[in-house]
Amino acid sequence: MTEHTVKAFDEDIGELRGLIAEMGGLAEQAIARAIDALAKHDLDAARRVIEGDKRIDGIEEEVERLAIRLIALRAPMADDLREVVAALKIATVVERIGDYAKNIAKRVPAIEDHGRIEPLSLLPAMARMAGEMVHDVLDAFAARDAEKAIRVSDSDRQVDDFYNAIFRVLVTYMMENPKSIGQVAHLLFVAKNLERIGDHATNVAEMVHYAATGERMAERERGGSPAVTL
């Protein structure tokens, strides 16, 4: 590549990284706001999360357009091409994480007895863990930090353990409060969505690792311990 091409490529890849950091920030915020809306039964806040997801979708499309243009015009090789492909794939996953947050926000109207369903109070802590994974894995991408990506992947186990605990608490609660089953079933899905966000952050960690090193992260079951997947 000529010096000019290298500079143009660096600018483009910088733009790509910037877009992904922006998407990630929005997704992280959406998770926190959706859970907050759920805990407070705040329908307006929930609607804002749902509306805001369009921005995340829009950035994903921008990433795709830019990545395709970059490949077509700059013809990057080896490491650079791997990074562009990683950006493309990571954008797809972050868009999906935004969908999970939106899905949580859509359940807000269904949880009318938010003040009375005690296990609801467990969800914000789980949401914080999942949100941190998203935050950290995008930091790892920005810094091409394979070690940090591995740490994110490891922390998925905690999110999974949390999910299993919440699953049991919610099922017990349903047995004791059969009239609230309809509402609590939604909370089961909220917990599952958070667990999936952790899985997706782990997938991104694998992509970051591959983009940074050219080697796949040692295989581990997505979703951690077998119990999780139940």
Place this chain on the structure above:
Amino acid sequence: MTEHTVKAFDEDIGELRGLIAEMGGLAEQAIARAIDALAKHDLDAARRVIEGDKRIDGIEEEVERLAIRLIALRAPMADDLREVVAALKIATVVERIGDYAKNIAKRVPAIEDHGRIEPLSLLPAMARMAGEMVHDVLDAFAARDAEKAIRVSDSDRQVDDFYNAIFRVLVTYMMENPKSIGQVAHLLFVAKNLERIGDHATNVAEMVHYAATGERMAERERGGSPAVTL
């Protein structure tokens, strides 16, 4: 491109299409087999579905390697590049569909009362619908058939309606049979996994449409009617 390059590109893209068709066939089969294992409480069959998912993951990696090599060596432009990028993204989604089937298979041991939980009998029909969507959308990709992709996207509404009906039936069943809540909660997730498979097939339909026409399919909410997302 020289004639030689065109031919080489056509061969590579043919290989890429072949790999995606193979992945799709395996994913479709995994859905059917997982639900069958669930209905019959067949632990061996469930284990085979779980094991078989590694093959799907392996093909996704092959698709990625081939797509990257193809972009690097053949430098495809416009329509061709769009198709390679679509193949890359579709492989990611099909891999995810395989994960959902695996997740259903992992729930098989938890459903001990398979003969007694009547709502379980609703799941195979829903699984057939979801499996058909996967089948049809990959046909649409192979044929670059944007119209067929739109039809698949439309049929997602039926899967969503089915899901909503099953959700209500399962919640009612839980209220009437509180002792079975632990098991039936797993069936809620199975139904949700099938609904997500329909959503993912719809995402692929959008990618096929874009790859075939260069235009985005008219926006529709993923997951169809608002009620679905609950």
